[in-house]
Amino acid sequence: MQEDRKLAVLRAIVEDYVSTEEPVGSKALVERHRLGVSPATVRNDMAVLEDEGYITQPHTSAGRVPTDKGYRLFVDRLTTVKAMTTAEKRAISTFLEGAVDLDDVVNRSVRLLSQLTRQVAVVQYPTLSRSTVRHIELVLLSPNRLLAVLILSTGRVEQRLVELAGEITEDELSDLRSRVNRAAMGQTIAAAAQALRDIVPPVDGDTMRSVVEVLVDAMEDHRSDERIAVGGAANLARYGDSFDSAVRPLLEALEEHVVLLKLLGEAQTGGAVTVRIGREGPYEQLSSTSVVATGYGPRDEALATLGIVGPTRMDYPGTMAAVRAVARYVSRILDEG
Amino acid sequence: MQEDRKLAVLRAIVEDYVSTEEPVGSKALVERHRLGVSPATVRNDMAVLEDEGYITQPHTSAGRVPTDKGYRLFVDRLTTVKAMTTAEKRAISTFLEGAVDLDDVVNRSVRLLSQLTRQVAVVQYPTLSRSTVRHIELVLLSPNRLLAVLILSTGRVEQRLVELAGEITEDELSDLRSRVNRAAMGQTIAAAAQALRDIVPPVDGDTMRSVVEVLVDAMEDHRSDERIAVGGAANLARYGDSFDSAVRPLLEALEEHVVLLKLLGEAQTGGAVTVRIGREGPYEQLSSTSVVATGYGPRDEALATLGIVGPTRMDYPGTMAAVRAVARYVSRILDEG
DNA sequence: CATTGGCACTCAGTGCCACTGAGTGCCAGG
């Protein structure tokens, strides 16, 4: 038996199953793909593939269906990267370039991704952790209350109220302002937090201490890391079959943003698209869904993750290409903005 | 025939159908409800109710099912307001009181509402339009760039960057600051916008004009009016039957926040809960879904709307009670905060 | 030794049929 042909058969099975949504048999296979051999031969190959765990039969006397392991092999070794057409590229580009601010970029990305893939799209907001401090502003609202505004390189703005123990004059405030800015400006937020802690004098720095505490708190407050946009849930309606078993847990997961973040997981940046298939993921209930995700961010730093969630039975090459393309364009937009 | 009994029959049909999800027949009806008459009598009543359009038969030789018109009558005239138990009240109250800020209040409300009703909950963020200006802050970032911060009574904070044509000194700035605050503070945003426009001198007010323009723009920017939180979409999984026809358009609607806003529509405040049943709504595709909504806001001003979306076949009394209760408690929280 | 054609076997899906039972409409009698 030729190893090559065995893989060709697997590929054919995956492709046919994805497009027809029905178990595929040996005869149909040789008709649709030019394998150059007879159905009987294909049957032998299929028997071997089944032994090795790449495909399975829903019931005797039915065609074969890929297993998670089969999809895995397909994704890892049989996928020829499908490039986007120039028309598609232009469409993506112009659609994203219309965005007016960060929120808009994220929202547009989600819509775009869900439309391109016809799956549920998930986009994480750019993380604070890798971004740098552009400016810190301190505003006196009343003699003992001030507003601390933290402006980051990603365009995110965080503001906090600070209640002071004592009063403070405008002069003291502008001194304080320049000191915190000198310490923090241009640093990553991790470095900035450390630098700010360092400049608080051990004694007698009550006002400064409370301001710094609030700023550091804002920097380390990862609530905004957990912000996520979801779109295209209507695509779930296409599941049709396997409703309660597949759609319900997925809908639940889509509301639990913490779960989603875990799902997107440790996606890498730099063009590499991570694919997690069925039970490979951490959630028992999402056994028949896959996640296709990648990191994105300016200058190839992975500030955040975006991707899609869909049935294991999906068009992996197309989906991966779409995810990668959107990630690239979003990264570029962030680079410019 | 007694008119009263006819209505009692309708009520019984609605109640049984809602709980069993199956067409209800005359025999089952007299067994489960003490109507004091025979099935035959009930059959006569049913025939009349059907003639009048309140109920219908899915097919001959099946039980009856309420029509939209039947639900309408039920909601308008047959609903005895179901009060929340004290335990439920306490649960609602403590759950909402744990909220730390406006976003948290909204998010908690959505979760609470979806869990109480087991439906999809929708909560609109408090509108800017009725809220008042608490404070305006102007911060000099560089000699010709300043940050305008608008703090509203609802706790919402909007900030905008202003690029100035010329430079401005700290003194001029603090003069400007006190003038805009004098004009706007305490006003509703509509009034504030007008007042701000009025204080710009017809000539020579370039700096002020650009600042005021930005502020007015922020006030009139109703993007934040359209913010909406949705929760409990997993409850859609209970639809089971009528999947493609009912769930798909609803999922689509849930993503189109503009559509949702229209759906929530002109809900009133002050304890009145609006119910829109099936085709009464503006969307053809949502023919088998109802909307139960009410306004909420501090001091009984309807700043925004909250409610649920679910199948026409729902427990209206319970749902209406839950919506009303949540709206009241949220209003109270906003009152205090 | 891989490939092939042939053959018997399996079994989900489909159409047909009869039966059941919940439900109805109508009518005559209280």
Next chain:
DNA sequence: CCTGGCACTCAGTGGCACTGAGTGCCAATG
């Protein structure tokens, strides 16, 4: 106006045979 009785309707169910796509195995072939 209510009720009991009766004939009728029809969705749903289970049994049954048939069909067809698909399989596994084997002997023959290059």
